[in-house]
Each structure stands twice: as C-alpha cells, then as structure tokens.
Amino acid sequence: MKASFPIMAESDEQLAQRLATAAGQILRDLQASGEFADKALGKAGDARANAMLMHELRAARPDDAILSEEEKDNVIRCESSRAWIVDPLDGTREYSEGRSDWAVHVALAIDGVPTVGAVALPGLGLTLTSGSPQPLEPANVPPKMLVSRTRPAAEAVFVAEKIGAELLAMGSAGAKAMAVVRGEADIYLHTGGQYEWDNCAPAAVAMAAGLHVSRVDGSPLVYNCANPYLPDLLICRKEFAADALRLAAEYSPE
Known part of the structure; x- marks a missing residue:
C-alpha cells in the first residue's frame, strides 16, 4: 500500500x-x-x-x-x-x-x-x-546612488553631491531597488512620482534584506490606499539613511 x-x-x-x-x-x-x-x-x-x-x-x-x-x-x-x-x-x-x-x-x-x-x-x-533574502554585500566606496535614466530627481542629485556619492542612471524602479539589494548601489532616493505598484514589491524585498525603506520624510510606506499615488521613497543601506533623510529635507529648489 x-x-x-x-x-x-x-x-x-x-x-x-x-x-x-x-x-x-x-x-x-x-x-x-x-x-x-x-x-x-x-x-x-x-x-x-x-x-x-x-x-x-x-x-x-x-x-x-x-x-x-x-x-x-x-x-x-x-x-x-x-x-x-x-x-x-x-x-x-x-x-x-x-x-x-x-x-x-x-x-x-x-x-x-x-x-x-x-x-x-x-x-x-x-x-x-522577500521569502529568500540574500546577505547584503559590503557598502561601495564611494557610495553609489541610483537615479532615473530620463528624469533624475533634483533631491537625489543634491544628496549625492553632499555625501560624495557616485550617480548611477538606471531604468525601472524595481531594477533600481534591486540594485541596492544586490550590492551594486547603496542608495535609491526617488521624488519624481510613483504609484503603489511601482514600489510595493521592491519595498517588501528590500525590507526583508535588512535595508532602510521609507518615504523621503522618514514615514512608512503604506499600501492599499484609496488613492494609489505614492510619489516618493528611500531605499538604502541603513548606515546612509539618517544623512539621506536629513539632506533630502534640507534641499530647496532655487
């Protein structure tokens, strides 16, 4: 039997x-x-x-x-x-x-x-x-910061200049976030407008990997809202989070 x-x-x-x-x-x-x-x-x-x-x-x-x-x-x-x-x-x-x-x-x-x-x-x-997070690689020296290929956020460029980060242009939000997870970059700061579908999966994977994940003002990303517009986020290694958040708040367009 x-x-x-x-x-x-x-x-x-x-x-x-x-x-x-x-x-x-x-x-x-x-x-x-x-x-x-x-x-x-x-x-x-x-x-x-x-x-x-x-x-x-x-x-x-x-x-x-x-x-x-x-x-x-x-x-x-x-x-x-x-x-x-x-x-x-x-x-x-x-x-x-x-x-x-x-x-x-x-x-x-x-x-x-x-x-x-x-x-x-x-x-x-x-x-x-998120179910199989991989260990984070050592930080890049100098740090590397991701920006959009077509419309790099002014705040991100400002932060990169202040911390001496090298800018890397890349396409989709998911590709940029996963570049931080994979150790190819250290910071992904975006303020150019996104929706929940642009960043929910990347946020979940990044959080499981031990990265800092938040809005650019430091508040949590919240999903399944009536209005799915979620315009900004910060995904980065935790050692860069405080400076990135502080500098983003200091940015003022001329």
Whole structure:
C-alpha cells in the first residue's frame, strides 16, 4: 500500500515568486518572437503579463483584493486586509529598447504593510523575493546612488553631491531597488512620482534584506490606499539613511 502525503499549499512567498518569474518569461518570449517592436512591444507585453497574473491570482487567492497598474481600479479593495499589488511590466521603455533594467513586481500588502514581494529581473535571469533574502554585500566606496535614466530627481542629485556619492542612471524602479539589494548601489532616493505598484514589491524585498525603506520624510510606506499615488521613497543601506533623510529635507529648489 502506497503511503499518502498531504499536498502542501503554496505559500504567499512561493506564489509571488512563481508568478513574477512566469510573467517575466512571457515577456522574454514576446521579445524574442519579433511579433511587436518599440511601443507596441511594451503595450502587448503589459497586456499579456497582466492577463496571466490576474488569472493566476484570482484562482490561487480568490478572497484577496488585487491592485494592478493594468486593471481598472475599484476602491472596494480597501476593505480587504490582504491586497496583491502588481506591476506586470515595470520599465516599459527599457523593455521595448531591449535593455535589461526592467522588472515584474508581485507583492502582497497586509493591513497596508508590504509583507510579501517578488521582483523578477528577466533580463538578468533573476527573481529576488522577500521569502529568500540574500546577505547584503559590503557598502561601495564611494557610495553609489541610483537615479532615473530620463528624469533624475533634483533631491537625489543634491544628496549625492553632499555625501560624495557616485550617480548611477538606471531604468525601472524595481531594477533600481534591486540594485541596492544586490550590492551594486547603496542608495535609491526617488521624488519624481510613483504609484503603489511601482514600489510595493521592491519595498517588501528590500525590507526583508535588512535595508532602510521609507518615504523621503522618514514615514512608512503604506499600501492599499484609496488613492494609489505614492510619489516618493528611500531605499538604502541603513548606515546612509539618517544623512539621506536629513539632506533630502534640507534641499530647496532655487
């Protein structure tokens, strides 16, 4: 007689990792197909990755709320303590240009806290998760600070000058945040406007890795809000947090 074993349910961390990785593969396959190019490639990639994510999340967690960049929002989600917050393709421009600094975000916020996160970096063949945090590498000397390729925040440039940091331009928010997690950089300060789907998964992964994660005024990032606009954040090694927050507060546009 064969022994029977219980079927283990997929954890939230496992689900996030599986879906982020699978969406990344869909996007890579679409790139390789040559079916679309330029902006049409980004639009098609967003749609296909989002369709898979919505189908799988609704099947696996039917009682949870979902907030996706590519779905019409319904604020009834705010009544749920558990909300999946996803960005099927973060860094559409970079994806369409064939660069590697784009990402897929799958996160779960519980009572507003970014609790579970997976950030796939398909161009690098990596998926980083809150469930398997990797040890932080030693800080860079001089420190390295990430800014947007297209619109570097003035506050970030100011802070970098004051602490003697080297500026690194990079694409998506997820790619920048994961560069800090991976030790390629030390500080990611953003004030140019984002939404919850842009930073929930990166915040969860960064927090699990032991990094400082907050708004630029030092307050916590809160998710599953009626208005998903979340315009600024600081993700950095903890030894740089106090100076970064102080200097960002000191910045005054001329």
